[in-house]
Amino acid sequence: MKLKTWGLKKSIWVFHVSSGACNNCDIEVLDCLTPKFDIERFGMVLVGSVRHADVLLCCGAITRQSAPRIKRLYEQAAKPCFVVAIGGCACSGGIFKGSYSIAGPYDKIIPVHAYIPGCPPKPEAIIAGVVKLLSTLK
Amino acid sequence: MEKLVLYIFYFVVFPGLIFTAVIGLLAAWVDRKVTARVQYRVGPPWYQNFADFFKLLGKETVMPEGAKGTGFLISPLIGLAGITLVSTIVWVINLNLAPSFVGDIIVVLYLLTLPSLAVILGASASRNPVAGVGASREMKLILGYELPFVLAMIVPILKSGGMLRFDSLLAYQISTRPFLYSISGVIAFIIVIICMQAKLTFVPFDIPEAETEIMAGAYIEYSGPALAIFKLTKAMMLFAVPVFIITVFWGGMHFNSLASAIHAILKYLIILVVVVLIKNTNPRLRIDQAIKLFWGRLTIWAIVAILFAMAGL
Ligand code: SF4
Numbered sequence: 202m203k204l205k206t207w208g209l210k211k212s213i214w215v216f217h218v219s220s221g222a223c224n225n226c227d228i229e230v231l232d233c234l235t236p237k238f239d240i241e242r243f244g245m246v247l248v249g250s251v252r253h254a255d256v257l258l259c260c261g262a263i264t265r266q267s268a269p270r271i272k273r274l275y276e277q278a279a280k281p282c283f284v285v286a287i288g289g290c291a292c293s294g295g296i297f298k299g300s301y302s303i304a305g306p307y308d309k310i311i312p313v314h315a316y317i318p319g320c321p322p323k324p325e326a327i328i329a330g331v332v333k334l335l336s337t338l339k
Numbered sequence: 340m341e342k343l344v345l346y347i348f349y350f351v352v353f354p355g356l357i358f359t360a361v362i363g364l365l366a367a368w369v370d371r372k373v374t375a376r377v378q379y380r381v382g383p384p385w386y387q388n389f390a391d392f393f394k395l396l397g398k399e400t401v402m403p404e405g406a407k408g409t410g411f412l413i414s415p416l417i418g419l420a421g422i423t424l425v426s427t428i429v430w431v432i433n434l435n436l437a438p439s440f441v442g443d444i445i446v447v448l449y450l451l452t453l454p455s456l457a458v459i460l461g462a463s464a465s466r467n468p469v470a471g472v473g474a475s476r477e478m479k480l481i482l483g484y485e486l487p488f489v490l491a492m493i494v495p496i497l498k499s500g501g502m503l504r505f506d507s508l509l510a511y512q513i514s515t516r517p518f519l520y521s522i523s524g525v526i527a528f529i530i531v532i533i534c535m536q537a538k539l540t541f542v543p544f545d546i547p548e549a550e551t552e553i554m555a556g557a558y559i560e561y562s563g564p565a566l567a568i569f570k571l572t573k574a575m576m577l578f579a580v581p582v583f584i585i586t587v588f589w590g591g592m593h594f595n596s597l598a599s600a601i602h603a604i605l606k607y608l609i610i611l612v613v614v615v616l617i618k619n620t621n622p623r624l625r626i627d628q629a630i631k632l633f634w635g636r637l638t639i640w641a642i643v644a645i646l647f648a649m650a651g652l
Contacts, residue, residue, distance in 0.1 A: 205397030211390035239380040241371070244387050249554030252401055252562040255394070279399045279562035 209255065209281070210335050212244040216254035216278075220271050221297075222261025226288035226321040230258050233324045240328060256283045256331060259307055262290040262297040268304035275311040283314040283334060287327060292316045354430030356423045363574035364388040366611060370577065373615045388574060395567035403465055403560045410464035411560075414457040415568035421453025422572055426579040432505040433582070433591050442505035444496070447583060448489065451538065454572050455481050458547070461569075462557035473556025476626050477547035480537055483633035484544075488534040490641035494518065494527035495587050497648040509591045517590035523647035528588050530641050532610070535580050536617055537629070539573070543621040544629055581610040 219227050233240055234247055248254055251274055263271055275284070286307045289295030294306045307313045317330035349355055367388045375382025402408060428442040428450075455477055462474035495518045496502060499511045518524040537544035548556035555561075558569060585592060585606050592603035624632070 204393045208390045208392070208394030208397060211384075212387065212394045236378050236380045239375070239382075241375060241383050242381050244383055244390055250559040252560055253555065253558075253566060255398075277401065279401050281398065 214248045215256045218259045220267040221264035226260035229321040265304045285315045289320045355427040359426040363578040366577045367574040377619045398563040400563035405466045407464040414461035418454035418457030418572045465560035473547045483630045484534040484537040487637040487641045491527040491530040494648045512590045522652045523644045526644035541618045
């Protein structure tokens with residue numbers, strides 16, 4: 202049991218989900234993966250398949266088109282899998298709040314484990330958010 | 340009876356499963372660390388691959404809808420068993436653990452394809468179109484690299500006068516000199532290194548699992564312990580295949596004195612770093628380019644090496 206949690210804390214494979222972001226948050230997520238920030242130091246790796254993911258990095262308010270897909274994506278991930286909402290849009294709807302085509306911020310569709318506000322948040326903030334989430338693991 | 344227990348110990352603990360797994364995971368860390376340094380990064384800590392492995396063991400295994408369950412779950416084990424057996428055979432011969440044991444080069448060549456076949460089996464059982472693309476590419480890649488690989492393996496057999504057994508190949512190299520120190524040996528060795536790159540599905544031959552193109556390819560539907568075993572198999576290959584090549588071409592690994600032990604470890608590290616550097620300085624080939632390379636230039640060079648070997652060079 203302890204070994205499992207230790208592994209989970211030291212090896213976080215992230216999967217990038219975009220559901221109608223203005224693309225700026227996506228670019229900040231990509232920034233985290235550059236050599237400057239080097240998240241592989243913490244064992245974080247970007248993976249291509251949601252089945253391998255431990256953390257979903259979610260950007261953007263959810264459009265009505267993408268809502269069922271996000272739900273499906275979360276169901277496809279192997280548990281335990283954590284959801285991190287990145288940016289004002291993902292946390293609360295941001296500037297798109299109240300729009301006719303928005304199905305809600307993330308916590309309306311799937312459970313969210315950490316919120317990282319900002320428009321867009323800096324890469325440092327994203328890394329700090331994920332590390333904070335993992336420090337709550339027992 | 341005693342022998343059986345001993346052989347099971349060889350297979351499971353040393354030098355089989357556990358020993359190969361630990362060294363393999365450390366070798367995979369060397370790969371990641373060197374890659375990071377090449378890219379001016381810090382890179383992960385040494386225990387990174389162990390953390391990955393234990394984490395994956397603790398996760399859920401998701402069964403994709405419509406997948407063939409037995410084939411899907413059993414194929415990682417097939418690959419693991421194959422590579423463990425290769426490692427056991429090669430090390431038992433190298434350390435001379437069981438004098439009556441005869442390893443055969445052809446058996447090892449067969450066993451080395453098992454991990455790739457396991458990937459194909461698992462991917463086809465997962466009922467995912469992207470995994471299907473990965474499986475078909477893996478299949479073509481095997482067809483591609485096996486030809487020059489086997490041709491290059493003929494060189495040491497020819498030079499030793501038709502010996503197919505590991506122990507006699509090794510004894511021949513100790514009594515004369517390693518096959519690597521001759522023209523035909525060098526050509527065959529380079530070909531084998533390139534084929535090994537494809538066997539390990541490293542860049543430029545990571546075509547079946549092209550991360551940015553077909554996501555994880557053959558592994559796309561795998562999660563939890565099944566994925567952990569696949570990753571472990573890959574890490575073990577990173578250890579077992581170079582040792583196999585050292586045994587056949589470079590006079591094996593000996594640990595009877597400190598100098599020879601350092602010599603043996605250096606041989607392995609040199610091959611490992613060469614593999615990692617090839618991986619980091621090349622772009623991915625398309626599958627048709629890879630096949631052209633293997634069946635064209637490399638096969639021709641392998642034939643040239645065989646001709647040299649026949650001429651005694
Ligand atoms: S939070 Fe700001 S930067 Fe991020 S997707 Fe929304 S509008 Fe774009």
